[in-house]
Amino acid sequence: MDKISVLIVDDNQTLVRLMVDFLSRKQDIEIVGTARDGVEAVEQASSLVPDVVLLDIVMPRMDGFGALEALNKMNLGKKPHVIMVTGLTRDDFIARAMSMGADYYMIKPFDMHALYTRIREVALQNDMTAYAGEEMVLPAGESTIDEKVTNIFLSIGIPAHIKGYAYLREAVRMVVEDHDVINRITKELYPGIARRFSTTSSKVERAMRHAIEVAWSRGRLDSVNRIYGYKVFSADDKPTNGEFIALIADKVAIKQSA
Numbered sequence: 252m253d254k255i256s257v258l259i260v261d262d263n264q265t266l267v268r269l270m271v272d273f274l275s276r277k278q279d280i281e282i283v284g285t286a287r288d289g290v291e292a293v294e295q296a297s298s299l300v301p302d303v304v305l306l307d308i309v310m311p312r313m314d315g316f317g318a319l320e321a322l323n324k325m326n327l328g329k330k331p332h333v334i335m336v337t338g339l340t341r342d343d344f345i346a347r348a349m350s351m352g353a354d355y356y357m358i359k360p361f362d363m364h365a366l367y368t369r370i371r372e373v374a375l376q377n378d379m380t381a382y383a384g385e386e387m388v389l390p391a392g393e394s395t396i397d398e399k400v401t402n403i404f405l406s407i408g409i410p411a412h413i414k415g416y417a418y419l420r421e422a423v424r425m426v427v428e429d430h431d432v433i434n435r436i437t438k439e440l441y442p443g444i445a446r447r448f449s450t451t452s453s454k455v456e457r458a459m460r461h462a463i464e465v466a467w468s469r470g471r472l473d474s475v476n477r478i479y480g481y482k483v484f485s486a487d488d489k490p491t492n493g494e495f496i497a498l499i500a501d502k503v504a505i506k507q508s509a
Contacts, residue, residue, distance in 0.1 A: 254281040255374040258301040260292040260318065261285075261336065262310045266359075270305065273363045280370065289313025293321045301331050302374050305366075306353075308337040308344065319351045332373040336361065345412060346405045356411045368449065372417075396424055399503050408466040415462025418444050418455050419496065426500035433500070436493045459492045 257280055261267050267285050274280045283299045286292040288310040296304060304322070308315035319333060335348045338359040345356050354373040357366065400420050401411070409416050421444050426433050432440050441452035448455070467489050490498065 254279055255303060255370060256281050256283045256299070256301040257303045257305065257370060258283055258292070258295055258299060258331070259285045259305045260287075260289070260310070260315070261305070261307040262287045263307070270363070270366070274367065274370070277367060280367070287311070289315060289318035289321070292318045293325070296322055296331060297325060297327070300327055300329065302329075303370050304331045304333045305336050305370075306333050308335060308339055308348075316347065316351065319348065319353060323352055334366075334369055334373060336366070340412070342408075342410060345410055349401050349405055349411055355417075358412045372447075396427055396503055400424070400499065403499055403502065409462050410465065413458070413462055413465065414448075414454075415458035415460070415465075418448065418459050419462055419499075421447060422459070422492075422496045423500045423503060426496055427504050430500070430504075433493055433497050436496075440496075456492060459496075463489065463492065463495050 257274060259267055259270055259282065261270075264287070271282050271285065275282055283301050284295045286295050290312045292304065292306065293313070295301075306315045306318060310318075313321075315335060315337065322331065322333065330352075332354045333352065334355045334357060335353050336357050336359060337344075340358055348356055355369050357369060397420065400423050404416060404420065405411070409419070422440055425440060425443065432443075437452070441455045444455045445452045
């Protein structure tokens with residue numbers, strides 16, 4: 252299996268060296284280049300066409316948003332997956348990055364093992380075979396499902412950098428593919444997500460619950476109700492994990508079939 256080619260873009264050379272040192276030891280990762288700013292990032296992405304770009308935001312000459320915009324306009328054979336790696340935690344920065352096509356948003360300081368997991372995760376989105384050796388057939392239109400789920404989550408206030416965001420997104424994917432799995436949430440859905448993210452079912456459940464609580468605490472109920480065209484929830488009517496997943500999956504499935 253071909254290695255996942257990675258371009259690292261960050262003006263913090265100490266962090267770059269740490270990432271290069273750690274990721275270079277992974278058998279399925281190849282560091283094809285590093286860049287100090289957005290201008291170098293765009294030049295190297297054009298010539299190297301990496302699978303994944305690790306992209307900081309605050310950099311000289313051209314920032315991460317400028318580089319992301321430039322990458323979107325480039326006529327590459329394949330569009331690199333982009334993971335933002337930054338110390339900026341504001342929701343509007345996260346929403347802007349995701350709306351511009353970033354696949355993931357990681358907050359510094361981050362765990363290197365988590366970074367490696369995210370790289371594998373985004374690289375496998377368009378790959379028909381898992382790097383772990385398992386056959387994995389991805390459903391048609393999966394990237395569209397991701398985009399729709401991302402837009403819904405951001406609009407209702409679930410921040411992209413918390414673990415529950417990724418777990419809920421994966422859960423919605425699973426339910427769109429097999430709606431009946433929502434009836435096996437503790438026996439199949441939680442364990443399946445836990446295996447993919449190398450964690451436990453209980454941690455998946457808690458992280459999902461936290462993500463939903465964050466959304467409700469931010470008072471974005473109007474956004475939820477507006478998505479469905481009628482009042483689905485009230486401030487005192489917080490859904491269970493299963494109810495929330497099923498509701499989002501139903502909406503995404505309707506959009507997919509439209």
